[in-house]
Amino acid sequence: MREEIYNFWHMCDSAFPLNVIMSGISYCDKNYRIERHGEELYSFEYIIDGNGVLEINSQTLYPQKNDVYILTPNSDHLYYSSEDHPWTKIWIVFKGDLAEYLFKRYLPADTYIIKDCNILSYMNEIINISSARDKSYSELIDEVSVMLLKIVLHVKNHLEHKMLSAAEQIKLCLDVNIENRLDMNDVSTQLGYSKNYIIKLFRETYGITPYAYFRKHKIELAKQYLLNTHLNINEISVKLNFADQHYFSSTFRAVVGISPSEYRRGKNKTASQTIPSSSNSC
Structure with a gap:
């Protein structure tokens, strides 16, 4: 298992409307398994390749290549890769008033997976922003906020026009x-x-x-x-x-x-x- 992780939890400031906790790329193996209960976090995770399982709030879902799955605050969730074709995925974990507003305003409640929704270009840009060494945390937040808005609108339009x-x-x-x-x-x-x-x-x-x-x-x-x-x-x-x-x-x-x-x-x-x-x- 290999991961590229950019960690910002120590920079979080409640005065900001958005805080980025972590972002990264995970090259999972059959032992990859994450479980959380009731944390105040949002996450977008885009599956570049592979298969796996997401159990969240009594739903069992099967994110695979080109799917987006969403983790929301106060949810009980467990997710893990398949043994024969584990995930490669790109992701961001964040929180804050702006995140809450975007989700409530644009995305249906209790939606945890969006099938066949390609947001790779936006997620790659988030990784580029996260890895830049010459940005302050405030600058990073501003730029990531724009990308998250683009992702939310892309997902909204995808759900509305999936037919x-x-x-x-x-x-x-x-x-x-x-x-x-x-x-x-x-x-x-x-x-x-x-x-x-x-x-x-x-x-x-x-x-x-x-x-x-x-x-x-x-x-x-x-x-x-x-x-x-x-x-x-x-x-x-x-x-x-x-x-x-x-x-x-x-x-x-x-x-x-x-x-x-x-x-x-x-x-x-x-x-x-x-x-x-x-x-x-x-």
Whole structure:
């Protein structure tokens, strides 16, 4: 059995809305077995590979590859790996008012396992944050809080849309990441489908490639920022995670036919021309 563990229990401060107790990766063996009773802790544990058993509050569950299981405060729980195919899992243990709020606001009560819910990219980022040597505990808490919110929302959306087709799952992934920098490798990692399968299925279903769809809708969002905010071109470029302002402008021109500046000037001119003059009012 081998584990990579990052321990922060000695840094916990009740003044923080969230405290991270531990995070890590466990390469379990047949002897792996954890039992707790009534502790004030939350935990997300994502199964990278393998099988095992979770007994929690009179439920017996069988987390396996690509599943998430959740441990909640005051629960009686016991979990252990199978003998023939033990878990490899990545996990975080935490507590605090923010954790309580997120769980009560977004997740159904008494939900302890989410099947086929890939949160590996978020969990890997938590491990990266945990292992950084140049961060204060306060900085770590801020960054982990953001990742936990993303996990909770991902799990919530997964539970609400678990009946979506594969094509609909791909579209949802593109839509919720519209302000982010995203490529097909990211989508493949999040959904567990191959990149070629994603491109083929999406084109067959929607008549457009995922890349073209994502670019088109990102530019539609850029139009809204140009029309309805005072953000300059570079700020919009940064907000939408383009590589730089030049790439944003060239992409915008390729989709719309004019530059972002020309689009903003043209729409503002049209709007001003439609405002009636007050000097001749009756």
